[in-house]
Amino acid sequence: DQQVKQNSPSLSVQEGRISILNCDYTNSMFDYFLWYKKYPAEGPTFLISISSIKDKNEDGRFTVFLNKSAKHLSLHIVPSQPGDSAVYFCAASVGGAQKLVFGQGTRLTINP
C-alpha cells in the first residue's frame, strides 16, 4: 500500500515558467514532509521541508504548500531553470521519527 503517492511520473515545463509537482498521502499521522531532488548517477539531496503546523514554506525559488485536509502537498519552482531538471521525490514521516516514506518520484524536464 503506497502511503505517499506522486501520480505524475513526468512533467515538462518551459524555462522561466512555474513548475508544480504534486504529492498525496494517505496516512493522517504524517506530520513532517520533505522534498528531495535526484540527478542521474547521484543520491537524492534534500531540497525543502514543511511540518504540519505550517501550510507553506519558502526557500528562494522553491515553495512547498501543505493542505492537510486534502492530504496533499505540492512543490512550486519559480522560475524554472534548466538545472532543475531532475527526479523529485516527496517523503513523509511521523512525529519527527527518522523513518521516511517516499513517493515514486516525478521526473521534471525544463525545456529551454
Add this chain to the structure above:
Amino acid sequence: EAQVTQNPRYLITVTGKKLTVTCSQNMNHEYMSWYRQDPGLGLRQIYYSMNVEVTDKGDVPEGYKVSRKEKRNFPLILESPSPNQTSLYFCASSKGTGGFSYNEQFFGPGTRLTVL
C-alpha cells in the same frame, strides 16, 4: 567534506554468491538506513539503525542483513542474492532523534546491483 560513501558503485554478480555493499558516513550521525529504488516504486526502506548495535527492519527486509558495529559504518549484506534484488541501492544517514530538524537524510551516491 561531509559525505556518505558507498562501495562498490556498480556490481554484477550471479545468483547465490554472497556480497556486501559498504556504507560509511563522516558526520557522526546516529541514524543510518538502506533503501532500494525501483522503477515506479520510488525509494523503499530495507533496514535502518538508530545507533551502534541497534538495527531494525524497514519495509522490504527479506533477503538482506545489516550490522552496525561502528557508528560510521552500516554494511548491507546479501547472503544469497537473487535476480529480484537487482536494483539501485542507497545508503543514507541523519543526525538522529531530536525533532523535525533531524530528519534531513544525507544520501550516498548509490550502488547499482545486477544479479544474473
